[in-house]
Amino acid sequence: MDEIVALAKRRGFIFQSSEIYGGIGGFFDYGPLGAVLKRNVKDAWWRENVELRDDVVAFDSSIVMHPRTWEASGHVAAFHDKLVDCRNCKHRFRADHLPSLEKCPDCGMTGTLTEPRNFNLMMKTAIGPMEDTSAQAYLRPETAQGIFVNFKNIYQSARKKPPFGIAQIGKSFRNEITPGNFTFRVREFEQAELEFFVPQDGRDLEWFNQWVTARKKWYSDYGVRPDRLRFYELTPEERPFYAKAGIDVEYLFPWGWGELESIAHRGTYDLDRHIEYSGKDLQFFDEATKQKYTPILIESSAGMDRTTLTMLIDAYERETIVDGEKTTERTVLRFHPKIAPVQAGVFPLARNKPELVERAQSIERGLRAHCRTQYDEGNVGQLYRRQDEIGTPFCLMIDYDTLGDATVTVRERDSMKQDRVGQDALEGYLRERL
Structure with a gap:
């Protein structure tokens, strides 16, 4: 965690x-x-x-909402947790989260916990210019009552x-x-x-x-x-x-x-x-x-x-990669493609080559209307690892071959396999897989 x-x-x-x-x-x-x-x-x-x-x-x-809403729903009378305090370390606990009411889990002292008492979980606020009881209201503890x-x-x-x-x-x-x-x-x-x-x-x-x-x-x-x-x-x-x-x-x-x-x-x-x-x-x-x-x-x-x-948490994984005699580790978030924050990362092979940068930026702009994209540049290995860590399903590398035959290297996050895909076919390729 x-x-x-x-x-x-x-x-x-x-x-x-x-x-x-x-x-x-x-x-x-x-x-x-x-x-x-x-x-x-x-x-x-x-x-x-x-x-x-x-x-x-x-x-x-x-x-x-009107305060009577929360009286009707039972929140005013019954929306409580049991609260206990430690007289020694002054820490506060929910009674139902403690293994025992005899010993403080933080300072270890016995006999220092107070008797459980009700603590209403609703947050109070005031309506209007005067903070008196007639203006008291609550921030809703749930959305259902409005319905x-x-x-x-x-x-x-x-x-x-x-x-x-x-x-x-x-x-x-x-x-x-x-x-x-x-x-x-x-x-x-x-x-x-x-x-x-x-x-x-x-x-x-x-x-x-x-x-x-x-x-x-x-x-x-x-x-x-x-x-x-x-x-x-x-x-x-x-x-x-x-x-x-x-x-x-x-x-x-x-x-x-x-x-x-x-x-x-x-x-x-x-x-x-x-x-x-x-x-x-x-x-x-x-x-x-x-x-x-x-x-x-x-x-x-x-x-x-x-x-x-x-x-x-469910997407998080530490993975060991074995390539011949070389062993490396990577952190990857295996998000479902529909919820991944970035669906396609796009970057040039070299950030100091204007022709590659311009082509990569042009491709990224063209894909924005069809999926969630991110342009990045830097060391190729670090770029892949960064996109793995944020859960991007596909990475598009724009290299010198792109300038010649208009094909792009597309690398898939989970398998790390790579395809060469024509620039004009990228939209359909990604739509099918996302």
Whole structure:
């Protein structure tokens, strides 16, 4: 994990937020490559769950909502972790992360931990010029509630009827007691949530299983190693009282299994709560049957920062290359071509030869509209290693033969095999393989 964190900083994937001031726990910035990687992961989720379906519509709710929203959702009363402090070293811990409440894991002293107490994870803010209790609000701890309170607005304006879904990707905030494991547990993060509303016709578990299958296929399509991924079925004791079924999608991180996504059958609980607290009618009226009912909810909620981290870790590999009697090592990120920040690196054989530089730059500009490209120059071996480290599937070398016969050396990341491809055929060659 230390190697991956170091690579992430060195190559411009992820930086500690406010690093020059010592950083701030639980907040991270995405660098030039990381911003593109995360965008690609979000786009992959969005395309599969929204653009390629005719039964899901898009939505984008505000981060700050009416405080009553969070009373109805249960976050004000129940969104807590158990907090303990060490009286000796003054360090703070989540009680459920400690092997024992008898001994401090940091200073080793026994009998110094306080009794566990509730700590609400929502971040508070103030609306208006006066910071008094009447102006108190919260930064949303999840994106789903914006969908629930707008359910009637959405289905009426989109002219949809159950079964149909509402999807959004957006920022959420949780005041984690002990953020850690790089970007896995943070205080500011992005969620991709899909709320799928189904009729009360007895097919709700069938729809739940369909979404579990769809999410399995998505992770498989983007190359996540199956031996590092599991779909853990929650027991009745592990599920909320209103949930009929639940699956946690978990990945085997270097520190152990961690949750990426939750797929849940939430019944009618969420809409019922907002109907109760707001006094507004959020039920669906079926014009065909003239019946009114509260739809059953199937929810898929995935963390995009965790998923991006998963793609980074899953792609990471240290490889030993044997060439005759010579042995070398390389670090490579084997990203799926669709999410790789750079899909084609283009560089000249010699950076001090204007004719090669000009041709390489011209080819790179011509490919920009068709794939994500990057122009670079320098020592050939170092260029290949740099592109391997950032996960670029293909490298295009422009050499002296290019000037004569208009062919380019194309080197594939994983096999390191090379092809000579005509300059005019590059677009089709890359499109087919990407």
